[in-house]
Amino acid sequence: MSLKDRADFGARLKDRETGGAVIAVIGPRIVGYVIVSWSGADEDQVRRLAPDVPLMFCLRVDERYRCRGIGTRLVQRAEALLAERGFDRVLIGVDHANERARRLYQALGYRTVDGLGRLGAEGESYEVMARATARA
Numbered sequence: 768m769s770l771k772d773r774a775d776f777g778a779r780l781k782d783r784e785t786g787g788a789v790i791a792v793i794g795p796r797i798v799g800y801v802i803v804s805w806s807g808a809d810e811d812q813v814r815r816l817a818p819d820v821p822l823m824f825c826l827r828v829d830e831r832y833r834c835r836g837i838g839t840r841l842v843q844r845a846e847a848l849l850a851e852r853g854f855d856r857v858l859i860g861v862d863h864a865n866e867r868a869r870r871l872y873q874a875l876g877y878r879t880v881d882g883l884g885r886l887g888a889e890g891e892s893y894e895v896m897a898r899a900t901a902r903a
């Protein structure tokens with residue numbers, strides 16, 4: 768994982784007062800992570816259509832360790848963490864250009880939230896997907 772990734776990871780964790788991270792470790796190496804936040808989304812549109820639903824973001828697996836199920840397990844562990852805290856749903860924002868991530872989320876049962884299929888400004892284009900956690 769590059770230094771930039773680590774800095775970004777740290778900054779995002781620090782930004783969030785109410786959240787946590789799931790980290791994948793192999794030997795001495797951090798090979799992936801995902802962050803969860805239970806303070807909800809920043810976007811008004813998302814807050815209106817999915818109020819008080821926690822978010823999962825910044826999912827990343829080191830390139831050398833991809834396609835081994837680590838991304839899947841990170842998402843599933845993050846869902847379990849949220850279910851333990853009493854949340855029955857989780858949101859993920861995904862770029863339209865990111866086919867791989869969209870495929871992964873779809874395979875895991877995530878579906879586009881009605882009304883949140885096309886968000887973003889200034890060249891950005893993303894959608895919000897949701898799934899029930901094990902608690903639901």
Ligand SMILES: CC(C)(COP(=O)(O)OP(=O)(O)OC[C@H]1O[C@@H](n2cnc3c(N)ncnc32)[C@H](O)[C@@H]1OP(=O)(O)O)[C@@H](O)C(=O)NCCC(=O)NCCS
Nearest residue numbers: 826827828833834835836837838839860861867868870871
């Ligand atoms: C998206 C991302 C997190 C996926 O991580 P990953 O560890 O490769 O995910 P998985 O291994 O669980 O699944 C990826 C693929 O590997 C396949 N796979 C899983 N376990 C496998 C195994 N043991 N053997 C072969 N293939 C396997 C999955 O079926 C999946 O196939 P698909 O690409 O056809 O859908 C990773 O590609 C990444 O970090 N991308 C850059 C950052 C990013 O885009 N993050 C998402 C932001 S929304």
